[in-house]
Every structure is written in structure tokens, then in C-alpha cells.
Amino acid sequence: MSSAKPQSKQPGTADLNNPLYYLENMETVLGWVQSHHGDLLTGDELDRLASFHSLSRPARALLTRMVMRTGDLFRSDKLNYPELGVPESRALEELDGADWLDTDPLLSLDELFRLFTLGELRPAARPLLEAAGKPANLPKGQMRDALFSQFPDPLTVGDWLGQHAKPVVRLKTMALFDRVRLMFFGNLRQSWSDFVLVELGHQQYEPVPFTPDSRAFQHRSEVDLYLAMHRCRERLDEGVPAAEVWLDVPGPCENAWLTSRRDRLLLELGRQAERQGDRELALDAFASSGHREARLKQLRLLVRLKRHQEAWAIASEWRSHDLSDAEAQGLARILKRLASRLGKTPPVPPARPAIRDISLTLPKPAMGSVEYAVQQHLHREETPAFYVENTLINGLFGLLCWQTIFAPVPGAFFHPFHVGPADLTREDFVSRRQAAFEQCFALLADGSYPERILANYRAKQGTTNPFVIWPVINEELLSLALDCIPAEDLETLFRRLLRNVREHRSGFPDLIRFFPGVTDTEKRYEMVEVKGPGDRLQDHQIRWLEFFAVEGIPASVCYVRWQDDGVME
The missing domain is CATH 1.25.40 (Serine Threonine Protein Phosphatase 5, Tetratricopeptide repeat)
Known part of the structure; x- marks a missing residue:
């Protein structure tokens, strides 16, 4: 058994230039789980994982490849991985000797038909079909149905197809690897390929303290x-x-x-x-x-x-x-x-607020979208306009509440490579962090929020955050937003966002226009939803626009018509 110790430090990611990078990533997963979840594994399971490290590098790599594939049955002649550096048969022999494999497994009829082609099955099936009065040239599906009643019990591949059939092996520990995968990802929806076969190093991840609690x-x-x-x-x-x-x-x-x-x-x-x-x-x-x-x-x-x-x-x-x-x-x-x-009195629905709208007639651009056409039409040096859609308000929220979003709440983070908390769209996302969010909103109340937002913008540049789209959030846009959008409006927007993160992260207007020279704080910005010819508002957009109208947040819908007599260059 290997004396290798499981990892306790923050793991790194493999270089894709290494042909066995997937093995490095698998070892990262196993080390992380052994270090942070070892008390949730039995002694036998811990011994099995420890014995992984005592295998030769080619055997560990082949075992990783098998774990990553679908199912636990494999034809040895279909395992072809030249990067191992040794024949696959030698690595299989080592895995068999270390008790990772069943080299003569029982196969159900369905498993047999999944592993072998019609041409490989037909010689063994022909006499059985003829004895049952069935044509020998049945298609594969019909052949399986015809044989099922005769062979309900599993047999070895030799019993099914004869002693010259291609060998089949079964990986004995797939259930253990599924358990490890669950504890690492926090779900079984993600496959090993989601981690093992990707280059994680091209992203920066927020380091989150991972404690037993x-x-x-x-x-x-x-x-x-x-x-x-x-x-x-x-x-x-x-x-x-x-x-x-x-x-x-x-x-x-x-x-x-x-x-x-x-x-x-x-x-x-x-x-x-x-x-x-x-x-x-x-x-x-x-x-x-x-x-x-x-x-x-x-x-x-x-x-x-x-x-x-x-x-x-x-x-x-x-x-x-x-x-x-x-x-x-x-x-x-x-x-x-x-x-x-x-025969009851229905609840009186709240009055629907009027949504402000404007109309523009513009020359149709040779290239680009209607949103960019309106943005270019509205943009002036003294009143700049930006195409931001859902990115600006979400981004401001993400920068203000960064530390709260990445707080080590139980069940929020499972490994060091999360873009954001796993419970982001769950119903209790806010309630489990309510006090911390209120502390963030207190910064809006006391006027210190620009310092927090700008400090996180500079310190976290490029680090993944589910609310921050870095290519869009630049310093010019951020400075104008902090200067022109009142803190009261930001709090109103952020609180609605948190009422249902899944629904309310989208539906924001396409454009925002700033009026930095205006002294009236209620008229220093406006959000604009753009609708081209034939386009109409979606329900989630209407809900945001009506919310804006009720709360006094400046917003409008711009309906665009194209001129017939020209093309804007």
C-alpha cells in the first residue's frame, strides 16, 4: 500500500500539454476527497483509494480512463490509449493483480448486446434462433427480443459467445468512484469529464475556506x-x-x-x-x-x-x-x-403602472444589431450610453456583495473550482446569508459602497463570479454608474434581484445612458429597453419595467423603425 498522503493544500490543475493530464486531475480529486471527506468513507474505501497511488503510472492512467467512461464493463480490445507508454494488456494485468477488475464477469443479455456488434453475435445466436424457429438474419434488436425469454440469467462472455470471444472486464469499484464524484462535485449530474478533461487553469477561482462545518x-x-x-x-x-x-x-x-x-x-x-x-x-x-x-x-x-x-x-x-x-x-x-x-370576490389586482416609451426612426445599419444602432444614436461625450443588458446591475451587485456570495456556507462549495455557490438559485440562498447581505446594504446607506465596489473590482480582476462579466465591466462604466445611480436605487434593484435570483438576473434593459453633468440626482441616468420592428416585450422584461415605474427608477422602452431611404454606415 502507498504511503502517499492525501492533499491538504489548495490543489492545482494539470497542464494539457502533459498527455496524462487527466490522471493529474483525477489525483487532485482523490486527494481532495481523502483530505476533506475521509471521515465519510469506510476503512475499506480509504484503503482502496490509497492503493490507487501504489499502482504504476500507466495502470493509474488506464484505470482513470475506465472510470471516466460510461458503465463499468469494458472490452479489453477496445481500450486503446497510446499515451500510457506500455501495452494496455500490461496495465490491465496489473489492475487485475491489484483486484480492481473482474476479468470473467457475468453479463446480462442486454449487456452482451451493448458490447458486441451484430456480426460478432450472429454466429453464436444462429443455432439458438433456428432452434426457436426464428430467422438467423434478424436485426439486432429483434434478435435480442427473440433470445430474451430463453436466456433471462447472466452468463460469462465465454458461455455466451464461445472461448474465442474478445475478453470483457468489469471495474469492481465504480460505486466508490461515484461516491467520490458526488462528494467532490456535490452532484452526480456532472461527469468526470467536467473536471478531468478540461483545462481549469485558464480561469481564476475565488479561494473559499473549506472547513468541516x-x-x-x-x-x-x-x-x-x-x-x-x-x-x-x-x-x-x-x-x-x-x-x-x-x-x-x-x-x-x-x-x-x-x-x-x-x-x-x-x-x-x-x-x-x-x-x-x-x-x-x-x-x-x-x-x-x-x-x-x-x-x-x-x-x-x-x-x-x-x-x-x-x-x-x-x-x-x-x-x-x-x-x-x-x-x-x-x-x-x-x-x-x-x-x-x-361566486367569491376576486382579489383586486394591483394597478398596472404605465411604462414610458419613446419611438425612434433610424437608418438601418449595414452591420450590427438594433441595440447598437440605438446606443450609437444616443451616445454623446457629455451623455454616454452603453450596451449593458443584464451585466451592469448584476455586476455592481456582485462586486458589492463579493465576500457574501463566496462565504463558506454549508453546501455552497465542494471544491476549489466553483464559479459561484452551488445553492445560488435555491430558495434559501438569501435567508442563509441574510445578516451578511444586510451588512452590504448598510454600505449603501452610509455611502461607503463605492470604496467596497472599486476595491473588489481591482483586487478580484478576472476572478470568476456568477454576477460579474469582466469584459463588460470596465472602469469607465463602473465610475459613471457609481457617480450617477443613487445608492437608494441600487438597494432597490439589489433587493428585487435577491427575491428570486434565478428569475431576476435577467430582463434588465439593453442600454444605460448617463447624465453626469445634471445636478438632479433623480435624472442622472436612464435605462432603455430597445425593441426593433416586430419585436415585443417579454414577460420578465415587463415585470422589471413595471417595477421601475412603481419605484421611480428612470427607464423606458425605445421602439425603433427603420428609414426606407438610407443605410447608416
Whole structure:
């Protein structure tokens, strides 16, 4: 067994010029998990990972390649990796001797048909098909169906195809590598290729302190719980009836991060149950899910089932909650429909504010978009205009709240290569950081926010942040924004952004125009949404524009028509 110690320092990334760079990245993953999650692994699992390092470099590289591929079965003649520097057969022999492989595995009929071609299967299948009264030249799918009833049990490849068949090996430890992958990524959606086969060094990542308290998984049972939920989701995706999967859905837990995963699983189970006609199960699943989409789906299904009184009671209670604009809009439509059917007075919808609009007729540019045409038309040295869309307000927020966004909250960061927190779009993203966000907003109140924003802009230049698009946020734009946008407006915008990060990060107007020479603080900037001929506002854009109108934030929609008699050069 190797005496190599797992990593404790911040890991680096491999150079793609190294033909075995993927092995270096795999060793980074294993070292990170052994160092930070070793207490969540059994003694046997730790020994197995430690023995990885005692293998020769070619054997470690081949094992990494096998782990990265789909499934745990491999034809040895299909393993072709010249960068190993030795024959693949020698590396396979070493892996077999170290008990990483089963060199004579049992294969189901489906596994056999996945591994071998029709031409390879036909000689062995011909006498079996003829004995069953079937043509010997059946296509592969029909051949499999014809043989399935005769061979329900798995056999070795030699028993299936004869002793001269190409050898097949099974990797014994794929479940362990899946567990490692989960603890490193924080999910099983990402494959090994998402880390092992990419060059991570071209990005700068914010260093986040990784402590035992900040881990998403505190106990091995929580890893097991995630894996159980993942298997439930896989079965749903494979078409297993939702009623069968429902029986295996784990119960509630105290881990907030895992609770959010369970909420998403129940939301999907409810969708599948509804599609499968099991509406009562769908209602139960939606009611059990805390996902923000589940309540609307529950109400819409109750309406379709004509259970109007029940839907009214749930919807009326839900109105008192803090809702995103999209949730409030959907709920209002349901309440209006229910009120007409129950003879009740529908809630009075809030008055729709008027959205300011202007019209421009411009020569059609030979190149470029309508947004750039308007930006060029509006831009003056004394009143500069910029095409920013969703980047400026998000960027200002990201720079002001940088330290809060990258706080080591449990379940937010799993490894050193995160662009942002894993819980960014989760319902409890803000509540788990509420005090820290309020401290950021206090900087807006006391006027010290420009120093924080500019300090982070200079110190974090090029470091990844889910809110900051570095090529767009330059010093000129930043200085004008800090000079012309009042702190009160920034706080208003940031607080709405945090009400639903997933929805509210988009929908901002295309352009912003600054008026630095104006002394009236309410008229020193304006945001402009540009709509070309035939284009119209989207729902999320309308919600932002109506919000601007209510809050007194200067914004307008610019409708553009093209002149018929010229082309702007």
C-alpha cells in the first residue's frame, strides 16, 4: 500500500500539454476527497483509494480512463490509449493483480448486446434462433427480443459467445468512484469529464475556506441519502411508474441542502405522476415538495380536478407569503378563475403602472444589431450610453456583495473550482446569508459602497463570479454608474434581484445612458429597453419595467423603425 498522503493544500490543475493530464486531475480529486471527506468513507474505501497511488503510472492512467467512461464493463480490445507508454494488456494485468477488475464477469443479455456488434453475435445466436424457429438474419434488436425469454440469467462472455470471444472486464469499484464524484462535485449530474478533461487553469477561482462545518455532507448517512434520491430520479427518467418510485423516496431530513434536493425530486415525481394519470399521487408529491414551482402546479391540478374550494383555501393562504413576481402573477390568475367559479370576490389586482416609451426612426445599419444602432444614436461625450443588458446591475451587485456570495456556507462549495455557490438559485440562498447581505446594504446607506465596489473590482480582476462579466465591466462604466445611480436605487434593484435570483438576473434593459453633468440626482441616468420592428416585450422584461415605474427608477422602452431611404454606415 502507498504511503502517499492525501492533499491538504489548495490543489492545482494539470497542464494539457502533459498527455496524462487527466490522471493529474483525477489525483487532485482523490486527494481532495481523502483530505476533506475521509471521515465519510469506510476503512475499506480509504484503503482502496490509497492503493490507487501504489499502482504504476500507466495502470493509474488506464484505470482513470475506465472510470471516466460510461458503465463499468469494458472490452479489453477496445481500450486503446497510446499515451500510457506500455501495452494496455500490461496495465490491465496489473489492475487485475491489484483486484480492481473482474476479468470473467457475468453479463446480462442486454449487456452482451451493448458490447458486441451484430456480426460478432450472429454466429453464436444462429443455432439458438433456428432452434426457436426464428430467422438467423434478424436485426439486432429483434434478435435480442427473440433470445430474451430463453436466456433471462447472466452468463460469462465465454458461455455466451464461445472461448474465442474478445475478453470483457468489469471495474469492481465504480460505486466508490461515484461516491467520490458526488462528494467532490456535490452532484452526480456532472461527469468526470467536467473536471478531468478540461483545462481549469485558464480561469481564476475565488479561494473559499473549506472547513468541516462548511461541508454539505456531515455524515455518511447523508451521502447515502443523496445516492438514494439520485436512484429515484434515475428510475423516473427510465420510465418507472411514479407510484413505484414514490415508495422509495426518502423521508424529510434536517440537512437544508439535501432537503432542497428532495424538493426537486418530489416536484419531478409529481410531474411524472400527472403525466401518467395518477393525479392523487401528483397532488401528494406537489404538496410534499417545498420547491417554489410545486405550489402552482398543485393549485392548477386542483382546478382541473374541479376541487375549487380546496384550491381556494390553499391559494388564499399562499397570498400572504413573500412571492416572486412570476409566482404572484400565476397565483393571481388562479384566484381570479376560482373566484368566478365559487361566486367569491376576486382579489383586486394591483394597478398596472404605465411604462414610458419613446419611438425612434433610424437608418438601418449595414452591420450590427438594433441595440447598437440605438446606443450609437444616443451616445454623446457629455451623455454616454452603453450596451449593458443584464451585466451592469448584476455586476455592481456582485462586486458589492463579493465576500457574501463566496462565504463558506454549508453546501455552497465542494471544491476549489466553483464559479459561484452551488445553492445560488435555491430558495434559501438569501435567508442563509441574510445578516451578511444586510451588512452590504448598510454600505449603501452610509455611502461607503463605492470604496467596497472599486476595491473588489481591482483586487478580484478576472476572478470568476456568477454576477460579474469582466469584459463588460470596465472602469469607465463602473465610475459613471457609481457617480450617477443613487445608492437608494441600487438597494432597490439589489433587493428585487435577491427575491428570486434565478428569475431576476435577467430582463434588465439593453442600454444605460448617463447624465453626469445634471445636478438632479433623480435624472442622472436612464435605462432603455430597445425593441426593433416586430419585436415585443417579454414577460420578465415587463415585470422589471413595471417595477421601475412603481419605484421611480428612470427607464423606458425605445421602439425603433427603420428609414426606407438610407443605410447608416
